[in-house]
Amino acid sequence: MSEPKFINIGRKLPPAEPISDVPDWQQAQPAWIENALQHAISLPSGGWYVVDGSRAIGESPERYRIAGEDYVVWRSEGSPVVASDSCPHMGARLSDGFVRDGCVVCPWHGLALGNEAHGSWRPLPVFDDGVLVWVRPESDEEGTLEPILPPRPERYFDAVMRLEARCDPRDVVANRLDPWHGVHFHPHSFGRLKVIERDETTITVRVVYRMGKRLGMEVDARFHCPEPRTIVMTIIRGEGVGSVVETHATPIEPGRSAVIEATLAASDRPQFHTFFRAFGGLMRPMVEKRARRLWVEDGAYAERRYELRCNGN
Ligand code: FES
Numbered sequence: 001m002s003e004p005k006f007i008n009i010g011r012k013l014p015p016a017e018p019i020s021d022v023p024d025w026q027q028a029q030p031a032w033i034e035n036a037l038q039h040a041i042s043l044p045s046g047g048w049y050v051v052d053g054s055r056a057i058g059e060s061p062e063r064y065r066i067a068g069e070d071y072v073v074w075r076s077e078g079s080p081v082v083a084s085d086s087c088p089h090m091g092a093r094l095s096d097g098f099v100r101d102g103c104v105v106c107p108w109h110g111l112a113l114g115n116e117a118h119g120s121w122r123p124l125p126v127f128d129d130g131v132l133v134w135v136r137p138e139s140d141e142e143g144t145l146e147p148i149l150p151p152r153p154e155r156y157f158d159a160v161m162r163l164e165a166r167c168d169p170r171d172v173v174a175n176r177l178d179p180w181h182g183v184h185f186h187p188h189s190f191g192r193l194k195v196i197e198r199d200e201t202t203i204t205v206r207v208v209y210r211m212g213k214r215l216g217m218e219v220d221a222r223f224h225c226p227e228p229r230t231i232v233m234t235i236i237r238g239e240g241v242g243s244v245v246e247t248h249a250t251p252i253e254p255g256r257s258a259v260i261e262a263t264l265a266a267s268d269r270p271q272f273h274t275f276f277r278a279f280g281g282l283m284r285p286m287v288e289k290r291a292r293r294l295w296v297e298d299g300a301y302a303e304r305r306y307e308l309r310c311n312g313n
């Protein structure tokens with residue numbers, strides 16, 4: 001079957017050969033995906049989990065469940081605070097309360113809690129990288145002062161989407177370690193996709209992002225895992241070199257995960273930043289919608305993978 005033709009509206013790329021001509025289903029080897037996944041799982045995480053996008057954390061208290069524990073999250077004087085959702089007095093849910101003068105006020109008897117510890121209740125280490133908010137709960141994992149962030153472009157336009165899926169973080173990472181499903185499972189988004197480089201832990205694809213029926217943007221994109229719950233796609237050739245899509249998976253509880261995906265788009269074209277400065281607010285929901293559409297499908301993939309693992313396959 002001949003391949004669909006697209007007019008590339010991006011930069012012209014140097015020629016590159018696919019590493020194999022066999023059909024995608026034969027190239028997508030479960031053993032390679034599993035090896036790369038095991039390598040990712042063996043990396044240190046520093047004990048950090050992504051809570052949500054920075055813009056999603058506001059001044060009202062919200063509840064987030066992370067690794068089986070409920071946390072209350074709010075902003076105090078611009079900085080995010082994350083702590084146990086259980087009031088140290090009699091256990092009311094603090095996320096049902098409200099914020100006054102930067103403190104969360106318990107809905108049952110009005111105890112105000114802020115950045116100071118109160119008995120065993122204390123705010124956890126938090127890191128706001130400007131795009132995402134991370135927390136480091138107490139755990140056996142060796143903690144680092146800051147989360148392990150992949151390289152990011154110096155200037156970027158960012159958009160973040162979050163959704164939940166019935167799977168573990170490893171299923172989310174495994175989905176992105178399988179680029180071969182791209183054109184088959186998401187024909188609305190990818191026009192053509194070939195693996196052009198691969199070693200034990202990283203994989204590089206030449207991919208056409210569909211911008212319309214016959215229009216596309218062809219780029220080379222590399223996937224790697226900087227830590228066990230993150231997989232990053234970096235554009236290494238073509239339009240927007242240095243742009244990244246960071247997919248983070250945060251366990252909610254066994255068999256349930258949050259997928260938090262940050263798109264950090266960059267370009268060396270001066271008009272790019274002028275455009276996003278002016279229209280970023282309008283563009284952001286569109287970028288988030290596109291990412292969500294892919295993750296609704298990839299969530300189903302990850303859920304199926306989890307189901308198979310639970311059944312011993
Ligand atoms: S339960 Fe929170 S103040 Fe009493």
Ligand SMILES: [Fe+2]
Pocket residue numbers: 175181182185186294298
């Ligand atoms: Fe996918």
